Amino acid sequence: MGSKNRDLELARKLSRSVNANPSRRKTATRQGPTLSKTKAVIPVTSLRETRSVKRARLSNGSQYSSTCTSSHGSPHPSPLEKVVSSTTSPLTPLSSSASSHTLEKSLIIKLRIAGRFLALAPWAIGHTTQTKCQDEDKSKSSGQKGTEEAVNTVQRQLQKSDTSELSSAIPTLVKRGRKRKASDELFTLEFQFSPKKLEDNHKPSSKAVPKSRIAKQLQPYHVNNQEGKPESYGSPPVWGDKRQQLCETLPYYRAYQSGAYTNGGIVYGFMVDKEVGVRDKFEEEVMIASVGGGRSRDIVSGKMVQTLDQDESRVAQAFERSMKDRQPVAVIAGRGNVLSPAKLPHYYNILDWFHVTNVWPERRNGVTTWCARLEKIDLATKSWWAPKDSPLVPETRHYGEMTSSASCILCKVVSKEIFNIGWACLNNACKDAYYHFAGGPYVDSQIDYNQDFMQERTPFGGIPSDPIAPPLLTKTDLETMGAFGFESICKQGIVCPECKCCSRRIEWQRWNCENPQCDFTYSIPHETIPIEDVISRSMTQPSKDVIRGGIRRGLRTLGHYDVSEYAIPGCEKDIGFVLHFQANGIINQQPDGPNDLFRQMQEFDFGLKRNPSRQKDSTGEVLTSHWAANWGAPYKYGVSVLSKGFDEAKPVIMKAVQRLTWAGKHAITDDIADFQPFNELLSIGYFEGTHIGYHDDGEKELGPTVATLSLGAQAVMRFRPKVKSGLGAKCTSGRRAYAEKNSKRNRDCVLQITLRHGDIVVMHGEEIQKLYEHAVDPQGELRFALTCRYVRPEMMANDAEREAARVKGTLPPDSDKYIYDGDINATLPPQTTSATNTIQAAMNVLEANILAGNISCEKVTEWAGKLLSSGPAAEAAP
Numbered sequence: 061m062g063s064k065n066r067d068l069e070l071a072r073k074l075s076r077s078v079n080a081n082p083s084r085r086k087t088a089t090r091q092g093p094t095l096s097k098t099k100a101v102i103p104v105t106s107l108r109e110t111r112s113v114k115r116a117r118l119s120n121g122s123q124y125s126s127t128c129t130s131s132h133g134s135p136h137p138s139p140l141e142k143v144v145s146s147t148t149s150p151l152t153p154l155s156s157s158a159s160s161h162t163l164e165k166s167l168i169i170k171l172r173i174a175g176r177f178l179a180l181a182p183w184a185i186g187h188t189t190q191t192k193c194q195d196e197d198k199s200k201s202s203g204q205k206g207t208e209e210a211v212n213t214v215q216r217q218l219q220k221s222d223t224s225e226l227s228s229a230i231p232t233l234v235k236r237g238r239k240r241k242a243s244d245e246l247f248t249l250e251f252q253f254s255p256k257k258l259e260d261n262h263k264p265s266s267k268a269v270p271k272s273r274i275a276k277q278l279q280p281y282h283v284n285n286q287e288g289k290p291e292s293y294g295s296p297p298v299w300g301d302k303r304q305q306l307c308e309t310l311p312y313y314r315a316y317q318s319g320a321y322t323n324g325g326i327v328y329g330f331m332v333d334k335e336v337g338v339r340d341k342f343e344e345e346v347m348i349a350s351v352g353g354g355r356s357r358d359i360v361s362g363k364m365v366q367t368l369d370q371d372e373s374r375v376a377q378a379f380e381r382s383m384k385d386r387q388p389v390a391v392i393a394g395r396g397n398v399l400s401p402a403k404l405p406h407y408y409n410i411l412d413w414f415h416v417t418n419v420w421p422e423r424r425n426g427v428t429t430w431c432a433r434l435e436k437i438d439l440a441t442k443s444w445w446a447p448k449d450s451p452l453v454p455e456t457r458h459y460g461e462m463t464s465s466a467s468c469i470l471c472k473v474v475s476k477e478i479f480n481i482g483w484a485c486l487n488n489a490c491k492d493a494y495y496h497f498a499g500g501p502y503v504d505s506q507i508d509y510n511q512d513f514m515q516e517r518t519p520f521g522g523i524p525s526d527p528i529a530p531p532l533l534t535k536t537d538l539e540t541m542g543a544f545g546f547e548s549i550c551k552q553g554i555v556c557p558e559c560k561c562c563s564r565r566i567e568w569q570r571w572n573c574e575n576p577q578c579d580f581t582y583s584i585p586h587e588t589i590p591i592e593d594v595i596s597r598s599m600t601q602p603s604k605d606v607i608r609g610g611i612r613r614g615l616r617t618l619g620h621y622d623v624s625e626y627a628i629p630g631c632e633k634d635i636g637f638v639l640h641f642q643a644n645g646i647i648n649q650q651p652d653g654p655n656d657l658f659r660q661m662q663e664f665d666f667g668l669k670r671n672p673s674r675q676k677d678s679t680g681e682v683l684t685s686h687w688a689a690n691w692g693a694p695y696k697y698g699v700s701v702l703s704k705g706f707d708e709a710k711p712v713i714m715k716a717v718q719r720l721t722w723a724g725k726h727a728i729t730d731d732i733a734d735f736q737p738f739n740e741l742l743s744i745g746y747f748e749g750t751h752i753g754y755h756d757d758g759e760k761e762l763g764p765t766v767a768t769l770s771l772g773a774q775a776v777m778r779f780r781p782k783v784k785s786g787l788g789a790k791c792t793s794g795r796r797a798y799a800e801k802n803s804k805r806n807r808d809c810v811l812q813i814t815l816r817h818g819d820i821v822v823m824h825g826e827e828i829q830k831l832y833e834h835a836v837d838p839q840g841e842l843r844f845a846l847t848c849r850y851v852r853p854e855m856m857a858n859d860a861e862r863e864a865a866r867v868k869g870t871l872p873p874d875s876d877k878y879i880y881d882g883d884i885n886a887t888l889p890p891q892t893t894s895a896t897n898t899i900q901a902a903m904n905v906l907e908a909n910i911l912a913g914n915i916s917c918e919k920v921t922e923w924a925g926k927l928l929s930s931g932p933a934a935e936a937a938p
């Protein structure tokens with residue numbers, strides 16, 4: 061069949077189901093409940109529509125259409141039909157003939173498109189299916205871009221529709237697929253059209269579109285909707301301009317993505333920002349808001365939209381739990397919120413403690429949306445966010461329950477009459493839920509809340525809330541906890557006592573208020589942690605090495621180190637290696653060895669700082685988890701770090717450079733001529749609970765060798781192939797089986813090693829950085845990683861940068877005194893009496909426990925075996 065005939069056939073089939081079905085609600089007769097306090101309601105026969113979705117596979121064999129039938133049997137067109145039937149040309153706007161239909165439900169529309177996506181939309185189905193790709197090269201690369209184009213086209217065409225339901229419908233791409241069939245590329249796009257409830261078996265996964273892909277298309281988050289509002293009565297007790305400031309500072313708000321912060325199924329904090337629902341309220345003492353769940357990021361607008369019914373919304377359950385448990389909930393308002401009664405002075409403003417008084421489901425835009433009503437706990441103090449000139453005590457406040465209730469005759473559940481147009485059952489499980497009002501038909505957008513419901517005030521019977529501004533951490537707090545100052549609690553932000561700005565700990569040594577207008581600064585001096593304390597605490601974490609994905613391990617000895625060598629495969633051949641130099645007691649104990657270096661790293665202020673890793677200077681700015689400072693030739697390692705010349709560096713830095721230079725040189729024995737002495741060192745500090753996520757060290761200006769010295773807590777280092785590494789199905793080597801599993805979702809690490817105090821890791825080979833990425837997770841209170849690289853001056857942007865790299869990266873002549881030889885001839889220094897005494901005391905405890913029968917001799921033998929076979933003990937043994 062030619063494509064034209066196929067179109068006609070398609071149009072004929074579809075026209076059969078295009079007959080309008082007048083809105084059922086107009087003809088529905090309903091008898092509403094008689095209202096009184098908790099009176100039974102007599103429901104009328106519910107006009108329940110029966111919906112059936114009939115899938116007809118169309119003659120061209122590639123699309124689905126669906127029809128829905130009301131209880132009286134007339135076919136009811138689905139949005140898909142309306143869309144498909146109204147099109148003869150891909151660029152024709154949607155026909156107005158569809159305007160008399162309400163959009164009864166969302167559907168998943170599957171498009172299967174051969175060749176390019178360009179200018180394709182649902183109404184183009186039939187024109188292009190199964191046609192051979194016109195431009196094969198473009199189609200191959202069209203993937204993501206073509207998909208976006210298709211989504212945009214769908215959205216644009218919907219907007220042109222003069223049918224309000226259709227023009228406001230939101231196409232959400234829920235799935236995309238790509239198949240190669242003979243010489244054709246087949247793309248499958250599944251759209252869900254909101255707003256309407258989906259047939260159960262059509263529910264798309266809530267993981268609709270992977271966030272990582274969406275992120276690139278997001279609109280700027282920072283919007284100010286406060287223009288023209290009156291000034292506020294007071295100012296917030298706590299505020300911040302960046303989400304991370306709040307999340308790192310406020311124990312009751314750790315939600316980077318969602319509006320509600322829940323922990324253990326309870327809500328502790330709730331943010332209202334620019335996403336505002338139809339009936340949401342933001343008053344002086346009462347908030348009503350949709351509480352989330354069932355939403356996904358709309359690929360076109362970048363906004364969060366309600367796409368799924370929230371039947372099982374976990375967030376709603378958490379609000380219910382908070383209500384039952386009388387848990388205070390801190391409410392935060394973003395400047396994007398249009399409903400605030402007065403101007404919000406900062407981007408994020410903490411309002412006050414509230415308590416949840418009601419949680420219920422309602423229909424908003426045809427989708428079940430869980431809502432919560434929150435009331436301010438402290439009614440004695442005027443809310444700071446009230447307009448400056450408003451009365452001191454709100455006139456619209458009544459203590460005690462005022463709203464009428466009635467019980468539903470069907471489900472017997474009592475519901476409050478929360479809406480202005482009458483009573484409706486609010487039990488989500490009841491067949492009669494969702495606005496079966498006495499008054500008959502209703503217009504969703506005209507429903508509002510009952511004034512009684514808004515004005516009632518409920519006594520809060522819970523435990524008094526913590527201070528909304530957490531107090532500063534003090535030296536005494538740390539002493540009480542036995543903390544040294546590197547524990548995760550010390551990484552938390554502070555609320556500036558002067559201006560109330562939430563301020564992250566950006567500097568290693570101190571907190572500086574992040575409000576540019578405030579110069580408050582605060583520090584608690586660190587205690588020096590003895591190395592054996594750090595080691596013993598971090599050793600309690602089990603860690604297991606992993607070697608797979610075609611990686612092979614060899615062993616050798618270099619200097620006094622046992623070295624594991626991991627050959628790293630590319631698609632066809634090895635592309636480099638990772639060498640793990642394992643330190644031991646002899647190495648660590650030497651003068652200027654790792655123990656000394658660890659202590660010296662704690663003694664000075666190296667200017668370590670956290671730097672923005674994403675969205676610098678915006679509300680979405682995210683600082684790295686770790687602190688860093690750069691020495692020698694400047695370079696940008698993903699995040700940009702200022703660099704001080706080696707001539708300004710403390711001796712500990714130069715000692716590390718010399719040690720790593722020895723390791724780098726000896727690592728690439730076959731290639732020694734290629735070794736470029738390092739001219740840069742990046743020092744990274746990790747507090748407890750901080751890490752460095754997956755990244756590569758493959759900036760274009762860097763040489764092929766990267767060497768890192770680990771000091772302090774042990775850490776797990778992981779490598780995994782990158783998504784676009786080519787270590788996928790294309791691989792032809794024997795590693796294919798692994799590679800095929802290396803899908804985006806299932807990207808396991810291929811190499812996992814445990815880095816202990818004093819260990820050195822050398823990565824060699826540019827391709828390793830291109831095809832793999834690595835991450836490091838320290839497992840204790842304090843760790844430093846000192847990493848050397850060679851920055852190629854010739855790759856710098858201009859003469860000034862080249863000169864800076866040369867000058868700053870030159871080792872000062874006096875650093876020769878730290879030249880390292882791998883401790884090749886080193887021996888264990890004499891044992892100190894204090895160490896011997898400590899061990900003797902531990903032995904006495906062990907012996908006592910054996911005698912008391914608390915520990916078996918087998919266990920002790922097992923421990924002794926482990927000790928003797930591990931490096932330090934083996935070396936220490938005479």
Ligand SMILES: O=C(O)CCC(=O)C(=O)O
Binds near residue numbers: 752770834836845847
């Ligand atoms: O902490 C570590 O051991 C690794 C640091 C790292 O990967 C880097 O500096 O690029």
Ligand SMILES: [Fe+2]
Binds near residue numbers: 755
């Ligand atoms: Fe790295």
